[in-house]
Amino acid sequence: MSCYYQGCAQGGTTKEHIPPKSFFPRDQRNQLLTVPSCGLHNNAKSSDDTYVLAQICMNASPSNKSREVFMERVGPQLGYNGEAFRKTLAADAVALPGGAVCYKVDTGRFDRFFTALTYGIIYKVCGKALPAEYSTWHVYHNFQDDAAPAEETILKQMLSDFYSSEPMTIMDFGRVNALNSAVYSVKIFGVPDFGSSITIVHELFGVFRVTSMLTRRMGLPHDDLAFSANNGVQPTAEKRGG
Numbered sequence: 001m002s003c004y005y006q007g008c009a010q011g012g013t014t015k016e017h018i019p020p021k022s023f024f025p026r027d028q029r030n031q032l033l034t035v036p037s038c039g040l041h042n043n044a045k046s047s048d049d050t051y052v053l054a055q056i057c058m059n060a061s062p063s064n065k066s067r068e069v070f071m072e073r074v075g076p077q078l079g080y081n082g083e084a085f086r087k088t089l090a091a092d093a094v095a096l097p098g099g100a101v102c103y104k105v106d107t108g109r110f111d112r113f114f115t116a117l118t119y120g121i122i123y124k125v126c127g128k129a130l131p132a133e134y135s136t137w138h139v140y141h142n143f144q145d146d147a148a149p150a151e152e153t154i155l156k157q158m159l160s161d162f163y164s165s166e167p168m169t170i171m172d173f174g175r176v177n178a179l180n181s182a183v184y185s186v187k188i189f190g191v192p193d194f195g196s197s198i199t200i201v202h203e204l205f206g207v208f209r210v211t212s213m214l215t216r217r218m219g220l221p222h223d224d225l226a227f228s229a230n231n232g233v234q235p236t237a238e239k240r241g242g
């Protein structure tokens, strides 16, 4: 079996948990989904996992389940390493009137985490990795950026409204039997067999929602030709400047 990660040609010699083991209470580990992974793409020891879990707990009003996992997994780490982890989380935090705190989020780490989770879900549904012609980006519904244009807020609302229902039959890409919806649930919209772009709606702890957009770059024949024609015959700056 090959690795679940898009574009990886290595064999899946280890098991990757989706979502990571650390997101589940200790007594509920029998509810994990796994996909085959190479050593490189197995995030088992990734510090991103703990970071993402902690940020979810701080940015989403914590449900009982996420609070339970937070106290069990993340709480003890806050004091480790000379409080380095606590400082990382609190970096650039802004105190708001009324006692609330606004945390700045490293979206690069979130993107890595949700990209891997997305690839895992696709592999689980299809038994193979996401084809190379797809690019992936994520919308984080629980994060608010006051500097963001109003369009972003509108986009999030539209996505939420549109994808809050179950997929229509024609848009039912496939299903993953997420076994513990108190921790993680997922819906997948798209034409089966990679016939279209794909949208995945993840929900963690019932409160933290992320929409992953998997956009299929159209394989226009002339694009291939243009690529071959330029191959080895790159126009130089002099010629272009002519």
Ligand SMILES: [Zn+2]
Pocket (backbone or CB within 6 Å): 003, 004, 005, 008, 009, 010, 037, 038, 039, 040, 041
């Ligand atoms: Zn791999």
